[in-house]
Structure formats: structure tokens, C-alpha cells
Amino acid sequence: MKHKEPEKTKEQKQPEPKSEQIEELRGQIAQLQKEKDELFAKLQRVSADYTNFQKRTPKQIADTVCYEKEKIIKTLLPVLDNFEHMLQNTHGTEDAETIIKGIRIIYDQMLDILRLHGVEQIRALGEKFDPAVHQAIMQRPEPEQEEGIVLEEFQTGYKLNDRVIRPGRVVVNKLPSAPLVPEQKQDAADLQQQPSDESTDKD
Numbered sequence: 001m002k003h004k005e006p007e008k009t010k011e012q013k014q015p016e017p018k019s020e021q022i023e024e025l026r027g028q029i030a031q032l033q034k035e036k037d038e039l040f041a042k043l044q045r046v047s048a049d050y051t052n053f054q055k056r057t058p059k060q061i062a063d064t065v066c067y068e069k070e071k072i073i074k075t076l077l078p079v080l081d082n083f084e085h086m087l088q089n090t091h092g093t094e095d096a097e098t099i100i101k102g103i104r105i106i107y108d109q110m111l112d113i114l115r116l117h118g119v120e121q122i123r124a125l126g127e128k129f130d131p132a133v134h135q136a137i138m139q140r141p142e143p144e145q146e147e148g149i150v151l152e153e154f155q156t157g158y159k160l161n162d163r164v165i166r167p168g169r170v171v172v173n174k175l176p177s178a179p180l181v182p183e184q185k186q187d188a189a190d191l192q193q194q195p196s197d198e199s200t201d202k203d
Contacts, residue, residue, distance in 0.1 A: 082106045122157035124168040135167040139174035149173045
């Protein structure tokens with residue numbers, strides 16, 4: 001005789017969701033959808049801003065470079081003005097000292113302008129040779145000078161904000177090897193002329 005399976009009690013049956021729970025879930029879904037739409041819109045704005053930034057940046061860089069060039073050129077124009085005045089005023093002048101003095105004034109003015117832009121000359125003459133800022137193009141022996149001292153400067157070096165933009169081209173003192181002392185030379189000659197012990201004994 002087959003036994004009947006016991007019927008499920010009310011407690012064992014799957015409870016059906018209540019209408020309040022359904023409404024709450026619908027509200028959560030609507031809230032998540034809203035947040036998703038807001039994030040998507042924000043992402044679109046960021047992407048558009050980045051695209052505009054990429055378009056603007058090259059132009060801004062070009063404008064900045066152009067502005068800096070213009071500023072430097074404007075500071076150099078007074079030097080050209082002084083050259084023009086000097087050429088006009090010294091036309092037909094045979095006084096070399098006056099011409100040299102005018103050139104010196106303009107040269108100093110040019111150095112002052114370069115200093116305003118962070119450019120400095122590299123000291124070389126009489127200084128110890130430094131491969132970081134000097135370029136040795138020749139060596140010359142000067143016994144009265146210290147080894148490695150810069151004897152002559154062919155081309156001035158320059159720094160821009162403490163960074164070398166052109167090393168100074170210089171001549172460096174290179175002392176020759178120490179010569180043989182006169183007494184040492186005489187001793188060597190004596191050794192060559194002195195007969196050997198064997199020849200003395202044979203005689």
C-alpha cells in the first residue's frame with residue numbers, strides 16, 4: 001500500500017512577495033537608473049572637456065612661445081638702436097678709441113639684457129680647466145703657470161639658468177714631463193765612460 005506524501009503546510013510554502021516589497025525594489029531600480037544616467041552624462045562632459053583641452057593646448061603653447069620670443073626681441077631692439085646711432089655718428093670718424101668705446105658700451109648693454117633672461121658668461125681665462133663648462137681645443141706648455149690653467153679663450157661659454165648652453169672653447173696649460181736633473185745626467189755619462197772591472201784586471 002502506497003503511503004501518501006504529506007501535504008506541505010502553510011509554513012513550508014514559498015511566501016509570495018508583498019506589494020510593498022515590489023514597490024521598494026522598483027524604487028531602488030529607478031534610483032540606480034538615475035545614478036547611472038548622471039554618471040554617463042558626467043563622463044560625456046569630461047570626455048568633451050578633454051577633447052577641447054587637446055585642441056586648445058597646442059595653440060596655447062604656440063601663443064606662449066610667440067609671446068616669449070616677442071618679449072626677448074623687444075629687449076634686444078635698444079641694442080640695435082644704439083648700433084645704428086653709433087654707425088651714424090662715427091661715419092667718417094677716424095678716432096678708433098671713440099669707436100671702440102661705443103662698441104664696449106653696446107656690448108655691456110647686451111650682456112645686461114642677457115642677464116635679465118638668466119644668461120651668464122662662463123669664466124675661463126685664468127681659471128682651472130673644468131670639462132663640465134670648458135672645451136679644450138688646444139694644449140700649450142707655460143712653465144710659469146699652474147698645470148691645467150686656462151691660458152687663452154677662443155670662444156666665450158654661456159649658461160642659461162645654471163645650465164650650460166655652450167661651453168667655452170679654451171687653451172689649457174699642459175706642462176711637459178720633468179727633465180732629468182743635471183747631476184743625474186752626469187752620473188749616467190760617468191757610468192758609460194767608466195771601464196768594467198774585468199778590463200781593469202786584464203790590464
